[in-house]
Amino acid sequence: xxxxxxxxDGRFVMAGDSPGRTTYRVVQTEILRRIxxxxxxxxxxxxxxxxxxxxxxxxxxxxxxxxREIDELGLIDRRRKSGTRVRLAPVRQARFEIPLVRAEVxxxxxxxxxxxxxxxxxxxxDWLRARLNLAPGAVALHLICMHFADGAPYQLEDRxxxxxxxxxxxxxxxxxxxxxxxxxxxxxxSEVEISFEAxxxxxxxxxxxxxxxxxxxxxxxxxxxxxxxAITHVGLSYRAGHRMTARY
Amino acid sequence: xxxxxxxxDGRFVMAGDSPGRTTYRVVQTEILRRIxxxxxxxxxxxxxxxxxxxxxxxxxxxxxxxxREIDELGLIDRRRKSGTRVRLAPVRQARFEIPLVRAEVxxxxxxxxxxxxxxxxxxxxDWLRARLNLAPGAVALHLICMHFADGAPYQLEDRxxxxxxxxxxxxxxxxxxxxxxxxxxxxxxSEVEISFEAxxxxxxxxxxxxxxxxxxxxxxxxxxxxxxxAITHVGLSYRAGHRMTARY
DNA sequence: CAGTGGTCTAGACCACAAC
DNA sequence: TTGTGGTCTAGACCACTGG
Numbered sequence: 001x002x003x004x005x006x007x008x009d010g011r012f013v014m015a016g017d018s019p020g021r022t023t024y025r026v027v028q029t030e031i032l033r034r035i036x037x038x039x040x041x042x043x044x045x046x047x048x049x050x051x052x053x054x055x056x057x058x059x060x061x062x063x064x065x066x067x068r069e070i071d072e073l074g075l076i077d078r079r080r081k082s083g084t085r086v087r088l089a090p091v092r093q094a095r096f097e098i099p100l101v102r103a104e105v106x107x108x109x110x111x112x113x114x115x116x117x118x119x120x121x122x123x124x125x126d127w128l129r130a131r132l133n134l135a136p137g138a139v140a141l142h143l144i145c146m147h148f149a150d151g152a153p154y155q156l157e158d159r160x161x162x163x164x165x166x167x168x169x170x171x172x173x174x175x176x177x178x179x180x181x182x183x184x185x186x187x188x189x190s191e192v193e194i195s196f197e198a199x200x201x202x203x204x205x206x207x208x209x210x211x212x213x214x215x216x217x218x219x220x221x222x223x224x225x226x227x228x229x230a231i232t233h234v235g236l237s238y239r240a241g242h243r244m245t246a247r248y
Numbered sequence: 249x250x251x252x253x254x255x256x257d258g259r260f261v262m263a264g265d266s267p268g269r270t271t272y273r274v275v276q277t278e279i280l281r282r283i284x285x286x287x288x289x290x291x292x293x294x295x296x297x298x299x300x301x302x303x304x305x306x307x308x309x310x311x312x313x314x315x316r317e318i319d320e321l322g323l324i325d326r327r328r329k330s331g332t333r334v335r336l337a338p339v340r341q342a343r344f345e346i347p348l349v350r351a352e353v354x355x356x357x358x359x360x361x362x363x364x365x366x367x368x369x370x371x372x373x374d375w376l377r378a379r380l381n382l383a384p385g386a387v388a389l390h391l392i393c394m395h396f397a398d399g400a401p402y403q404l405e406d407r408x409x410x411x412x413x414x415x416x417x418x419x420x421x422x423x424x425x426x427x428x429x430x431x432x433x434x435x436x437x438s439e440v441e442i443s444f445e446a447x448x449x450x451x452x453x454x455x456x457x458x459x460x461x462x463x464x465x466x467x468x469x470x471x472x473x474x475x476x477x478a479i480t481h482v483g484l485s486y487r488a489g490h491r492m493t494a495r496y
Numbered sequence: 497c498a499g500t501g502g503t504c505t506a507g508a509c510c511a512c513a514a515c
Numbered sequence: 516t517t518g519t520g521g522t523c524t525a526g527a528c529c530a531c532t533g534g
Binding site for chain 1: 524530531532
């Protein structure tokens, strides 16, 4: 937390900042301090924005921005007419970045390598037709790929692409570039549903990730839509011991 | 996406909204449309805020707010002097709410039940001393609890509490209320590190969650700090088939 | 009905970074 | 040096909602 000093004139300034100007960050920090450690415990009704603006010696817009961001953190509850109240139990949330495998691997300092294991275009199985909302008898592009970190298996990718919605995929060569990178370049802004679970290693994981049959596998499923149409569904299996971490 | 109409005077208004006033949401929606489906593909340099303000017929502050939020979505990259550019690959992130077990269970419509399985106060093991930064020879409160959904095992909680930092915990009775609920009421605003992984069922999971030995388990580890001191560390094991989902 | 937050405006100064 | 975003201000009107 930044150093804050209350001055004789009632203004607050960030230590080391040019005085005379109250920034919204200073207000934010001070209000957070009062909520998390000070007099404004859970359930407290805060002063109105106007009052706070007077107390801090700044414009109401500055208070508003500070409070709006504290609201986004899930610590307070704001309502017209009722005012701003400290939540009894803060709404906790964690944010995870969803990186490209390449970036994920290279961030660890390891060398990244990609390899296409399998490619075919069969009739879409029933579960996929349901997931991607495909017509009966539709075919889909099925790719199995491996991602390596310093030569060691890192992630197994089992992907299906809806070639009705994305016919360019049929002619694209996925030998050198992973389908995810191609898709991000082709359909950069999409809607995504992602889920995480623990599964047991099957034949594919045993073959490609050096798991033993039945070993626990950290598994991700992801479905992507673009302009209302389902584009692709992918299953990602990670090497043993993979862990996803966040702070909040 | 909301309906947008461009008017003869160059202003944009939300369909059904009172005309004559351009809201930041309208600006946002229109800019998003241009980025995700229109002329402003990846890499495009956007007009300056001032230019956009003129084009939309609104104040620069309105444009600023619209762009700031699009920036938070990870779609654009903003820099002084350089301007605002559409990211080549959007920075994707998923947000997960971290609910109380009780809320998690009750959200599914099931009845929630809690039970304290085990309680003791041994010397802290080495790995815990390292994790919570405890003095050599320190004792810690160890609790094992079960959470049920409609009578079926839902989550196994293996928790350690630092009683040096939180001495009230020693005298509290955890028979009726889970330690998490007590902690949230006692230490509402804390720093958290959380991680997810797939592990193999051990003795505890076999005993309490009806897993078979070695079964894949979705496992969460969480460490919590308050005012610089580590308060508690908990391991959460979920029933078979548990899945965590988000959209973005 | 009236209090409170939600948002817009016009103008201003500043900080940073590319040149 | 200068262009661009970052932020503050003072004032205003509006929308929601509790009493």
